[in-house]
Amino acid sequence: MSKLSKINENNSENGYDSFSDSGGQSQGPDLKAAMRLYLFIFILLLLIGSVVQTLHFEIGMMVTQVVLILLPALWFWRRHRVDKVKFARLHPLQVKFVPVIIILAVSMWVLNMIIASGMVTALMEFGYEPIVVIEPPKTIQQYLMLVLVLSVFAGICEEVLFRGAIMPSMESHGLVPAIVFSSILFALFHVSFLNLISTFVLGMVMAVVVIKTGSLWGGILYHMLNNFIAATYLYIAGRHETASEIDPQTYWVALPLLLLASAGSYFGFRLLQKQSKVEPLLRNRKAWLPRGWFSLLFVLAVILFLLMAFLEMAIGFNWFDLAGL
Secondary structure, eight states, X not given: OOHHXXXXXXXXXXXXXXXXXXXXXXXOOOHHHHHHHHHHHHHHIIIIIHHHHHHOHHHHHHHIIXXXXXXXXXXXXXXXXXXXXXXXXXXXOOGGGHHHHHHHHHHHHHHHHHHHHHHHHHHHTTTOOOOOSSOOOOSHHHHHHHHIIIIIIHHHHHHHHIIIIIHHHHGGGOHHHHHXXXXXXXXXXXXXXXXXXXXXXHHHHHHHHHHHHTOHHHHHHHHHHHXXXXXXXXXXXXXXXXXSSOOGGGHHHHHHHHHHHHHHHHHHHHHHHHHOSSOOTTTTOOOSSOTTOSSHHHHXXXXXXXXXXXXXXXXXXXXXXXXXX
């Protein structure tokens, strides 16, 4: 076996494939190209997406997901002439992975919900008032529309962008750096200080699922399930006027739930690794972040996030009166 064939075989075993252009030279988007795409969409999201979502949330979300997120990602594939099946892992999802994805989605959603709720509860001790970003649906029709927007549209479009375009562009630096850095970008993209940790964890898990299953559809299914659970929780909580924070008297309920979700997550990851052909990712890790990750483009993305995070905190702590502006 030639050296090049051996390299390609090892790449395939580790969850990604090399791809070539018509001239046979290995070619494809790199970290800089992915960052340019990311920052371009990030700016569009803040300038256009936020406006159309304010005018009409559901329609605005669909426009944002399809026009501002999905179409640029598809253009990115075409611009760099990638083999979409190999590059973005558009392989069919094997049925054996579906149960473990469901286990992970449910367990990790509970863990992330507890983390986010805990942060809100802690900030409320200092006078923070939670911001209602999405109004709880009051009717079954509103609930189904919310599921369509959050689960289907966001689940597909955001996975194509982050796990189908951005993450693969970084994998020449290693799988672990690609997972970590793309998840950082995913967390910044959602412009929320309160959800920064939980969104980063969500991005990490979905990236691992895509790599371990060898299919972008695994990440899409996970993302759709996660958002479906969130929409359903919002619907149920809204009907029962459940507070978004964790009341101190409910800690005895939250603790067993936390332990159960932790056990489910651990079992889910173990089962995912058992079913996957990809070796444990940390076994051959050489770095946590890709070379060249700290750049002007990344600094600009962080600045945009900090501006929006400051606005989130300013409104929550009532640092200024928006009604008077």
